[in-house]
Amino acid sequence: xxxxxxxxxxxxxxxxxxxxxxxxxxxxxxxxxxxxxxxxxxxxxxxxxxxxxxxxxxxxxxxxxxxxxxxxxxxxxxxxxxxxxxxxxxxxxxxxxxxxxxxxxxxxxxxxxxx
Amino acid sequence: xxxxxxxxxxxxxxxxxxxxxxxxxxxxxxxxxxxxxxxxxxxxxxxxxxxxxxxxxxxxxxxxxxxxxxxxxxxxxxxxxxxxxxxxxxxxxxxxxxxxxxxxxxxxxxxxxxxxx
Numbered sequence: 001x002x003x004x005x006x007x008x009x010x011x012x013x014x015x016x017x018x019x020x021x022x023x024x025x026x027x028x029x030x031x032x033x034x035x036x037x038x039x040x041x042x043x044x045x046x047x048x049x050x051x052x053x054x055x056x057x058x059x060x061x062x063x064x065x066x067x068x069x070x071x072x073x074x075x076x077x078x079x080x081x082x083x084x085x086x087x088x089x090x091x092x093x094x095x096x097x098x099x100x101x102x103x104x105x106x107x108x109x110x111x112x113x114x115x
Numbered sequence: 116x117x118x119x120x121x122x123x124x125x126x127x128x129x130x131x132x133x134x135x136x137x138x139x140x141x142x143x144x145x146x147x148x149x150x151x152x153x154x155x156x157x158x159x160x161x162x163x164x165x166x167x168x169x170x171x172x173x174x175x176x177x178x179x180x181x182x183x184x185x186x187x188x189x190x191x192x193x194x195x196x197x198x199x200x201x202x203x204x205x206x207x208x209x210x211x212x213x214x215x216x217x218x219x220x221x222x223x224x225x226x227x228x229x230x231x232x
Contacts (some may be wrong), residue, residue, distance in 0.1 A: 041154075041204055043222040056219055090160060094200065102222060106160035 003027050004107040012113045013081060021076045021110045023091030031055075032074035033092040034066060043090070049074050050074065064087050078112075086114045117142045118196065119223035120211050127229040128197055136192045137225045138207030144168075149183065149190045150208040150220065158205075194228075204231045 004025045013019055025032060033056075034046040048056035052068045063079045078085060091107040130216040140149065152192040163175060165198045166183050174181045178195045194201050209225040 041225045041227075043206065043225075044221050048219060058219075088158065092160075103162045103165050104164065106152075108159050111158075 004091055004093055004105050006089075006107040006110050008110060009108065010111050010113075010115065014115055015079050015081055015083060017114070018077070018079045018108060020078070021089055021091075021112070023074045024077070024105055025072055025091075025105070025107075027093055027105060027107075029073055029095050031067065031094050032071070033094075034074065034091040035075050035092065035106075037088040037090060037109070039087070047074075047076075056089040072096040081112075081114045083114050086112055088112070117144075117221045119221055121205075121207055121223035121226050123180055123226045124224070125227045125229070127231060129231050130198050130199055133193060133195050134197050134209075134228065135213045136205050136228065138190045138192065138223060140190065142209060142210045145162070148163050148210045149212070150180065150205075150206075151190075152206045152208060152222075153175055153202040153203045154206065154225070163192075163205075163227075173228050176190050197228075199230045202228060204228070 005090050007022045011019060031048060031050045033048045035043050036046055037043045045056065045058050046060045047066045049068045049073045065077045066074060067077060068074045074091060088108045088109045092104040094104045095102040120139045123137055126134060147168045149166045152207060153161040154162055166182055169221045171183050171185055180193045204225045204227045206225045208220045210220045
């Protein structure tokens with residue numbers, strides 16, 4: 001059974017388009033995250049949600065808007081895509097961070113290519 | 116500010132050699148957590164180990180071992196008798212303990228390990 005799933009796995013689109021990436025976890029975790037991994041493999045956190053509430057927003061352009069309809073889902077919507085948005089986007093989840101830190105479980109990643 | 120440094124960008128060894136991946140971290144917190152993740156060529160991120168700042172015991176898991184030394188702010192990872200399947204990018208990461216609602220992991224830049232047959 002997949003613990004953290006993301007769709008789509010690959011996304012190729014033109015500059016200026018709007019696209020969404022979906023993430024779902026079936027681990028019963030309260031906290032979910034989005035990370036961006038650039039072409040040099042550098043991984044950086046973008047957002048964190050705890051039980052549908054935004055708790056971390058790491059100076060990401062406001063073209064990126066996360067949405068958490070429930071604590072098992074955290075979707076990422078990107079408006080007006082730019083070339084620099086090309087990257088692999090990872091979703092992750094962990095148990096409630098307020099109870100002490102637990103390891104994060106990552107989804108398989110979504111490779112976004114903006115042409 | 117928190118920081119994780121993996122000075123070795125790429126390492127290449129012949130199969131069966133032992134290899135150590137270095138990780139040095141900076142934090143002002145007295146309570147924190149350290150992690151290692153593996154990213155094989157298939158791209159997924161695989162959790163390997165978590166260590167909290169109060170537990171300096173070294174850990175061994177099969178061919179993998181970790182050496183945590185607070186005195187030098189290092190958390191090094193050694194693979195003994197390396198195998199081709201160990202080829203991957205390895206990330207060291209640091210997180211501060213959470214007593215409010217927010218925490219985050221800071222990743223190092225990764226070390227690409229290539230094991231040659």
